[in-house]
Amino acid sequence: xxxxxxxxxxxxxxxxxxxxxxxxxxxxxxxxxxxxxxxxxxxxxxxxxxxxxxxxxxxxxxxxxxxxxxxxxxxxxxxxxxxxxxxxxxxxxxxxxxxxxxxxxxxxxxxxxxxxxxxxxxxxxxxxxxxxxxxxxxxxxxxxxxxxxxxxxxxxxxxxxxxxxxxxxxxxxxxxxxxxxxxxxxxxxxxxxxxxxxxxxxxxxxxxxxxxxxxxxxxxxxxxxxxxxxxxxxxxxxxxxxxxxxxxxxxxxxxxxxxxxxxxxxxxxxxxxxxxxxxxxxxxxxxxxxxxxxxxxxxxxxxxxxxxxxxxxxxxxxxxxxxxxxxxxxxxxxxxxxxxxxxxxxxxxxxxxxxxxxxxxxxxxxxxxxxxxxxxxxxxxxxxxxxxxxxxxxx
Numbered sequence: 001x002x003x004x005x006x007x008x009x010x011x012x013x014x015x016x017x018x019x020x021x022x023x024x025x026x027x028x029x030x031x032x033x034x035x036x037x038x039x040x041x042x043x044x045x046x047x048x049x050x051x052x053x054x055x056x057x058x059x060x061x062x063x064x065x066x067x068x069x070x071x072x073x074x075x076x077x078x079x080x081x082x083x084x085x086x087x088x089x090x091x092x093x094x095x096x097x098x099x100x101x102x103x104x105x106x107x108x109x110x111x112x113x114x115x116x117x118x119x120x121x122x123x124x125x126x127x128x129x130x131x132x133x134x135x136x137x138x139x140x141x142x143x144x145x146x147x148x149x150x151x152x153x154x155x156x157x158x159x160x161x162x163x164x165x166x167x168x169x170x171x172x173x174x175x176x177x178x179x180x181x182x183x184x185x186x187x188x189x190x191x192x193x194x195x196x197x198x199x200x201x202x203x204x205x206x207x208x209x210x211x212x213x214x215x216x217x218x219x220x221x222x223x224x225x226x227x228x229x230x231x232x233x234x235x236x237x238x239x240x241x242x243x244x245x246x247x248x249x250x251x252x253x254x255x256x257x258x259x260x261x262x263x264x265x266x267x268x269x270x271x272x273x274x275x276x277x278x279x280x281x282x283x284x285x286x287x288x289x290x291x292x293x294x295x296x297x298x299x300x301x302x303x304x305x306x307x308x309x310x311x312x313x314x315x316x317x318x319x320x321x322x323x324x325x326x327x328x329x330x331x332x333x334x335x336x337x338x339x340x341x342x343x344x345x346x347x348x349x350x351x352x353x354x355x356x357x358x359x360x361x362x363x364x365x366x367x368x369x370x371x372x373x374x375x376x377x378x379x380x381x382x383x384x385x386x387x388x389x390x391x392x393x394x395x
Contacts, residue, residue, distance in 0.1 A: 089248060089249075091192065091204070091206055094192060094246060094248070094249075094250040095192065095194070095204045097250050098177060098192070098194055098244070098246060098250050099146045099194065099202050099204075100145070100146055100147075100175055101119055101120045101174070101175050101176060101177045102117065102118075102119050102146060102177075102194045102195065102202065102243060102244065103117070103118045103119065103120065103127055103143045103144060103145055103146075104116075104117060104118075104143075104144040104195075104196040104199075104201045105117065105118050105127070105129055105133055105134065105141065105142070105143055105144070105153075105167070105242065106141070106142045106144060107133070107134050107137040107138065107140065107141045107142075108137060108138060108140045109137050109138010109139055109140050110136065110137060110138045112136065112137045112138070113137065114133055114134070114137045115133075115196065115199060115239060116129055116130060116132075116133030116134075116195075116196070116239065116241040116242045116243075117129065117133075117194075117195030117196045117239065117240055117241060117242040117243030117256070118133070118143065118167070118242045118243065119177050119194075119242075119243065119244045119252065119255075120174045120175060120176045120177060121166070121176055121177075121288060122176050122292075123172060123174075123176055124168075124172060125168065125169040125170055125171040125172055125173075125174050126156065126166050126167065126168060126169070126288070126292060127143055127153065127166070127167040127168075127169060128164065128165070128166055128167075128242070128255065128284060128288050129164075129165050129167065129241070129242030129255075130163050130164065130165060130241045130242040130255065130257055131158045131159060131160050131162075131163045131164055131165045131225075132160075132163055132219075132223075132241065132257075133165065133241050133242050134155060134158065134165050134167070135158065135160065135165075135223070139154070139155075141153045141154065141155065141167065143167065143169055144201065145174075146201065146202050151169045151170075151171060152169075153167040153168060153169050154167065154168050155167060155168075156168045156291055156292055156295065157290075157291030157292070157294075157295045157296060157297070158291070159287055159291060159296070159297040160219075160223050160224075160225060161224075161225055161226065161297070161299050161363065162225060162226075162227075162279065162283060162287045162297065162363070163218065163219075163225040163227065163257055163279065164255070164279065164283075164284060164287045164288060164291070164297070165242075165291075166288050166291045166292055177244060177246075177250075177251070177252050178249075178250065178251045178252070179251060179252050179281050179284075179285060180246075180247050180249065180251030180252055180253040180281055181253070181281065181282070182230065182253045182254060182280035182281040182282045182283075183280075183282055185209055185212055185230060185247070185253050185254075185280075186209065186212070187208075187209050187210065187211060187212060188208055188209060189208060189209045189247060189248070190206065190207075190208055190247070190248045191206070191207055191208060191209055191232055191234055191245050191246060191247060191248075191253070191254075192204055192205070192206050192234065192245070192246040193205045193206075193207070193232065193234040193235065193236050193240060193243065193244075193245055193246075193256050193276065193278075194243050194244055194246065195239060195240040195241070195242070195243025195244075195256060196239045196240070196243070197235075197236070197237035197238065197239040197240045198237060198238060198239050199239055200239070203240075205234045205235035205236070206234055207232050207233040207234030207235070207274075208232065208233060208234075209230060209231070209232055210231040210232055210233050210274075210275070211230075211231035212230055212231070213228055213229075213350075213364075214228075214229045214230070214231045214277060215227075215228065215229070215356065215357050215360040215361070216228075216229040216258060216277050216360070217356045217359075217360065218257065218258045225257075226356070226359050226360045226363040227257065227258070227277060227279050227283075227360065227363075228280060228283070228360050228361070228363065228364035229254075229257075229258070229277035229278060229279065229280070230245065230253065230254045230277070230278045230279075230280055231275065231276070231277055231278075232245060232254075232276050232277075232278060233274040233275070233276070234276060235272040235274075235276075236256050236259050236272055236276030237259070237271050237272050238259075238271070240256045240276075241256065241257060242255060242256070242257075243255070243256050244256070245278040251281075252281050252284070253278075253280070253281050254278030254279055254280055254281055254284075255278055255279045255281075255284055256276060256277075256278050257277060257278060257279050258276070258277040259271075259272065259273070259275065259276050259277070260273060260275035260276075260277075261273075280364075283364070286366065296393070298366075298367045298390045298391070299363065299367075299390065299391040300362055300363065300365050300366060300367045300369065300388035300389070300390065300391070301331070301332070301362065301388065301389055301390070301391045302331065302332045302333045302362060302386060302388065302389075303327070303328035303331020303332050303333050303334060303389065304317045304318075304326060304327050304328065304331070304333045304338065305317065305318045305326035305327075305328075306318065306355045306358070307319070307355075308355060310343075310355075312343070313343075313345065313352075313353065314343040314344050314345045314352050314353070314354075314376065315343070315344045315352055315354060315355040315357070315358040316341070316342070316343045316344075317333075317338065317339070317340055317341060317342045317343075317344070318340060318341075319340050319341045320340055325340070326340045327339065327340060331389060332386040332387055332388055332389050333384075333386060335386060335387075336373075336384040336385060336386035337384060338375065338384060338386075339377060341377070342375040342376070342377050342382075343375060343376040343377075344358055344373055344374075344375050345373075345374045345375060345376055345381065346373060346374040347361045347362065347371060347373050348361065348365070348371040348372060348373070349372070362388070365388055366388070367388055367389065367390045368387060368388065369387070369388050370385060370386070370387050370388075371385070371386060371387075371388060372384070372385045373385075373386070
């Protein structure tokens with residue numbers, strides 16, 4: 001899953017403009033473990049998933065993308081529908097209404113294959129999924145409906161920084177899922193996760209929202225995403241990637257993207273332990289809309305070089321830089337009067353624990369948003385206000 005965007009600006013060493021801060025290529029070191037990218041469902045026994053870090057990594061031992069790759073063990077049978085005569089608001093009724101809009105995604109090419117989940121996003125037949133489901137596997141992409149019908153699809157746009165991709169099916173007769181407001185979600189709300197874990201399409205699991213605004217950093221050193229995630233105990237397994245997290249009214253409040261791995265476990269053995277993470281619907285709507293209209297998405301930034309070696313509360317701007325100012329000239333931080341060595345303690349009312357936490361907080365905002373930060377400078381605290389700018393585009 002996504003993140004650092006290689007930069008060619010004249011700042012000396014290779015660098016990456018990462019959602020609101022400049023960090024060296026490679027960023028914060030990942031925990032030990034084989035790197036990889038999460039993929040859609042596949043072999044239950046042979047799983048290649050993304051190694052992920054999060055701000056809870058010390059407790060959990062890491063996060064992994066909720067996807068599988070490398071083919072399926074043959075064609076798995078479709079689930080048979082039972083009677084859907086159930087009361088409004090029941091899990092059975094919500095599932096029956098939602099399943100026709102949930103898809104399984106199968107992609108192949110470049111010697112690789114991947115399977116994941118997705119959902120119909122609008123009446124134009126666009127399907128939303130995770131970037132890591134379709135990234136790097138070629139142009140042969142199929143969307144499989146709950147009925148078993150297969151539709152050829154093409155990529156409209158992808159964004160590794162938010163781990164979101166939009167596909168086009170060319171079909172206008174598909175029913176879109178209603179989108180809910182993730183900003184109103186609270187801990188304890190009931191939720192359903194729908195997708196194709198381990199290749200088992202049309203699988204529904206239920207649980208609650210376990211936490212909101214959980215900072216999660218997913219991916220490897222070259223492809224990293226920053227998610228202000230909704231945490232849930234609904235069972236999410238490899239292959240659920242890209243599937244929706246639904247509220248009690250059947251509305252999409254998130255997209256299932258990552259799962260936590262127990263300490264010491266390998267990616268190949270990762271599975272549900274009741275700690276799954278979803279991209280909030282507010283971010284999906286914003287990024288998917290940009291991908292559909294422009295083919296690319298904007299990433300808000302503050303324009304500083306962060307000190308990845310700093311140990312302590314907050315995120316520290318570098319003291320100095322041999323080939324340029326750590327505070328990017330005329331960037332948001334520069335315009336707000338920030339200085340090298342400033343330690344960012346809070347961002348828009350949110351306490352900052354480290355550099356990754358700051359980047360997640362920035363990524364949750366939009367270009368043009370005005371934000372207030374509290375920084376520590378020479379032993380005193382200073383409040384600064386700035387307007388977020390868009391990160392430079394890749395060349």
